[in-house]
Amino acid sequence: MKRKKTGSKRDCYRQRFSVSYTYPVHFTHGLLDPKNPLLADTLRSGRDMERCRVLVYVDDGLVRANPAVPGAIVSYLAGGNGSCELVQYPEVVPGGERAKNGWNVVQNIMSTLGNRHLCRHSFVIGVGGGSMLDMVGFAASIVHRGVRLIRVPTTVLSQGDGGVGVKNGMDEHGMKNFVGTFAPPFAVLNDFDFLETLESKYWIGGLSESFKVAIIKDTSFFDWLCRNASRLKKRQGKLIEEAVRRTAELHLDHIRTSGDPFEFGTARPLDFGHWAAHKLEVLSNYTLGHGQAVAIGIALDSCYACGCGLITPAERNRILSAMTRLGLPTWDAVLERTAKDGGLEVLKGLEDFREHLGGVLTVTLPKRLGRKIEVHEMDAAVIDASVAFLRDRKCNGP
Ligand SMILES: NC(=O)c1ccc[n+]([C@@H]2O[C@H](COP(=O)([O-])OP(=O)(O)OC[C@H]3O[C@@H](n4cnc5c(N)ncnc54)[C@H](O)[C@@H]3O)[C@@H](O)[C@H]2O)c1
Numbered sequence: 559m560k561r562k563k564t565g566s567k568r569d570c571y572r573q574r575f576s577v578s579y580t581y582p583v584h585f586t587h588g589l590l591d592p593k594n595p596l597l598a599d600t601l602r603s604g605r606d607m608e609r610c611r612v613l614v615y616v617d618d619g620l621v622r623a624n625p626a627v628p629g630a631i632v633s634y635l636a637g638g639n640g641s642c643e644l645v646q647y648p649e650v651v652p653g654g655e656r657a658k659n660g661w662n663v664v665q666n667i668m669s670t671l672g673n674r675h676l677c678r679h680s681f682v683i684g685v686g687g688g689s690m691l692d693m694v695g696f697a698a699s700i701v702h703r704g705v706r707l708i709r710v711p712t713t714v715l716s717q718g719d720g721g722v723g724v725k726n727g728m729d730e731h732g733m734k735n736f737v738g739t740f741a742p743p744f745a746v747l748n749d750f751d752f753l754e755t756l757e758s759k760y761w762i763g764g765l766s767e768s769f770k771v772a773i774i775k776d777t778s779f780f781d782w783l784c785r786n787a788s789r790l791k792k793r794q795g796k797l798i799e800e801a802v803r804r805t806a807e808l809h810l811d812h813i814r815t816s817g818d819p820f821e822f823g824t825a826r827p828l829d830f831g832h833w834a835a836h837k838l839e840v841l842s843n844y845t846l847g848h849g850q851a852v853a854i855g856i857a858l859d860s861c862y863a864c865g866c867g868l869i870t871p872a873e874r875n876r877i878l879s880a881m882t883r884l885g886l887p888t889w890d891a892v893l894e895r896t897a898k899d900g901g902l903e904v905l906k907g908l909e910d911f912r913e914h915l916g917g918v919l920t921v922t923l924p925k926r927l928g929r930k931i932e933v934h935e936m937d938a939a940v941i942d943a944s945v946a947f948l949r950d951r952k953c954n955g956p
């Protein structure tokens with residue numbers, strides 16, 4: 559260790575180390591079929607004791623749609639798969655954004671981890687949508703400073719985006735994800751079969767994150783989304799698998815290669831469209847789902863980019879009409895809500911966003927399709943004009 563002269567009487571020891579993370583993201587069908595070894599192999603890969611302890615949480619919305627899931631988990635693990643000890647019957651926890659608000663669910667999970675004596679080498683498995691995975695992951699990341707987490711995402715959005723990344727969190731203090739941690743999972747197991755029971759709102763909504771990454775990172779994926787928007791809406795063939803895989807690949811590529819997986823800097827391309835989206839979710843009292851709010855945020859920032867000459871009107875129109883064909887909204891009345899000072903309430907989302915990410919305001923915008931640019935201020939007049947454009951488009955039809 560180098561000891562540096564600092565000029566003062568105190569010495570400074572510069573502490574420096576790096577930690578490398580690795581976790582697999584698998585795609586499969588029939589994860590809970592006893593003949594599918596994936597979950598068992600995953601548990602075995604981390605086993606350094608004779609028998610590992612496992613606690614499983616399942617999303618209540620998933621269980622309503624597919625009541626056989628908790629029993630299938632018990633049978634799978636009882637069949638000797640993974641030689642692990644399921645410490646209690648899988649616990650059903652509230653799913654959806656409303657459950658992400660406040661500490662109740664997180665506290666219950668922390669208590670169970672303590673009461674069931676899970677150690678840092680035990681496993682917590684979360685099976686569900688992005689909201690409950692955020693909460694289960696958050697609780698697991700703070701108990702004992704981190705218990706191993708296996709995510710089994712069951713929505714389009716969580717399989718392609720939220721569930722494959724390194725963040726957890728919950729809503730507090732009137733803000734989305736106000737509390738949370740950066741904590742990479744032990745593994746992610748994406749089973750496409752779970753998507754079959756998903757309501758249309760979440761099926762379509764999850765694809766807004768596909769548009770997000772395609773518009774700023776991958777023109778051929780964007781072209782593919784435009785070509786297949788109507789078929790994706792009708793759930794034709796295996797198109798959803800391709801969309802989810804490509805979205806997850808682009809998301810993972812960014813986390814792996816950006817040089818900033820824990821977001822110490824200010825650039826945040828994976829948050830394209832999100833400054834407005836997070837505010838719209840709160841303003842709508844969460845009646846707008848995350849996916850729908852992100853679609854409106856993308857629409858707004860695409861119009862804004864067009865207003866600044868970053869994309870052409872033809873490119874803006876392609877984005878808006880493909881999202882409309884897919885069934886994603888590009889407008890909601892909350893966009894036009896005004897604050898006491900007469901300005902749009904959604905504009906307050908810029909300051910929330912800056913504060914949440916830290917440092918100077920940094921908003922990602924498309925620069926032509928497939929490329930991006932970071933800007934550090936936004937012109938309120940151009941935002942107003944973009945909101946008006948989207949309202950007129952909604953009223954007059956695309
Ligand atoms: N951690 C991250 O990096 C990250 C990234 C993106 C989004 N997110 C978060 O993810 C959340 C949105 O996640 P989401 O879109 O998955 O929605 P969601 O988790 O809110 O789930 C939507 C609804 O579907 C139900 N559900 C889940 N799986 C089901 C299934 N297979 N069949 C039927 N119903 C099912 C849920 O109970 C819920 O009612 C937001 O809170 C967002 O902030 C987190």
Ligand SMILES: [Zn+2]
Nearest residue numbers: 767832848852
């Ligand atoms: Zn998102």
